[in-house]
Amino acid sequence: MMESTVLRVGIAEFNVLKGDGKIKTTGLGSCIGLTLFDPMNQVGGLAHIMLPTSQIARDQSFNVAKYADTAIPALLKKMHQFGASYENIHAKMAGGSQMFQIELDSMKIGYKNIMKCKEILQQLKIPIQAEDIGGSFGRTIELDVFDGSLSIRSIKYGIKEI
Amino acid sequence: MSTSNKFKSIQLDVLQELGNIGSGNATTALSNLINKTIDMKVPRVNFGPFSNITESLGDDEKIVIAVYLRVIGETPGNMYFILSQKSANQLLSDVLHININKNKEYSDFEISTLTEIGNILTGSYLSSLANLTQLKIYPSVPSLTMDMLGAVLSSGMLQCGQYGDYALLIETNFLEGNEKVEGHFIFIPDPESLDKIFHALGVPIQ
Known part of the structure; x- marks a missing residue:
């Protein structure tokens, strides 16, 4: 049997796959691993979102994959190019931890990331099918583009599927 | 300075030397603490995209013990003892x-011991930087976690992400x-801190 593709997505990147294979991102801390999936057309996408809003960007030309408010629409557009239909798409999300117990504003970014992703998904009318968010631990996630299942690995809880 | 610009070699040399002085003091403190010789490697200054900047430290999913503290004062940044x-x-x-x-969880006592060791070592790293630059540089309260390397270090790159x-x-x-x-000492200055460090040490910025 042929090994199926595993696409890797780094911090502040996204990617889309159709038909078969997996998309993976490693070491999510306060970042969000957001996946979109169209089960009818078997198109799946994953974004490794770092920060909530592009309004804080200091550069004029910024990387859209980095911010929740720009990454989700951009990922949606790319999925459409791969043949996904908007009405089929649902989302899953993982991550948004607070890795260290230091009460600084910048360290609550995980929570802000979660809230912003939810807000954007609601605006775009994309239902959230499942989530594994918050806490204070790291996660590695893998989206199976064949059936839309999302496998989540952490050192605290091992492997779970949502 | 925009971080998308490349750094000049003199600037990189200065940052490497900062790492050298900071870690030199920290490893001396460690050597005194455990009464053993410590060999320190030449510091590396890595500048690159988030995704592969941590590659030299090993696999993203490698499990590490990390003491983290926020550097506050005139040159804010993030500091790790890993x-x-x-x-x-x-x-x-x-x-x-x-x-x-x-092989799994530590007791509260072991965690606070490791946290305190990290605190002492990173504290001596930072105080030597403060002495050298004559800038006000303070550590925050330290915090320890045991988790995947990638998840641990990405917290330290949020400021750069902006x-x-x-x-x-x-x-x-x-x-x-x-x-x-x-082990490793890692200092990730916030982008705005670099000019202040260069200025304090008389290194040309442009």
Whole structure:
């Protein structure tokens, strides 16, 4: 049997796959691993979102994959190019931890990331099918583009599927 | 300075030297603490995209013990003291004079001991930088976690994320004489801190 593709997505990147294979991102801390999936057309996408809003960007030309408010629409557009239909798409999300117990504003970014992703998904009318968010631990996630299942690995809880 | 610009070699040399002085003081403190010789490697200054800047430290999913603290004052940034679990066990055994061989969770006492060791070492790293630059540089309260390397370090790149897609990371590896304790000091200055450091040391910015 042929090994199926595993696409890797780094911090502040996204990617889309159709038909078969997996998309993976490693070491999510306060970042969000957001996946979109169209089960009818078997198109799946994953974004490794770092920060909530592009309004804080200091550069004029910024990387859209980095911010929740720009990454989700951009990922949606790319999925459409791969043949996904908007009405089929649902989302899953993982991550948004607070890795260290230091009460600084910048360290609550995980929570802000979660809230912003939810807000954007609601605006775009994309239902959230499942989530594994918050806490204070790291996660590695893998989206199976064949059936839309999302496998989540952490050192605290091992492997779970949502 | 925009982080998308490349750094001049003199600037990189200065940052490497900062790493050298900071880690030199920290490894001396460690050597005194466990009464063993510590070999320090030449610090590396890594500048690159978030995704592969941590590659030289190992796999993203590697489990590490990390003491993190926020650097506050005139040159804000993030500071880490990172160990493998094997090294953390050995370090605890050396300091507490009992044999510790954990493979999962540490007790509260062991966690606070490791946190305090990290605090002492990173504190001596930062105070030597403060002396050298004559800038006000303070550590926050430290915090310890045991988790995947990628998840641990991405917290330290959030500030850089607001400026661009690159981070600058000053990394020093050290090795205890019998190679039983191996660790890393990592300093990730916020992008806005770099100009202040260069200015304080009389390094041309442009």
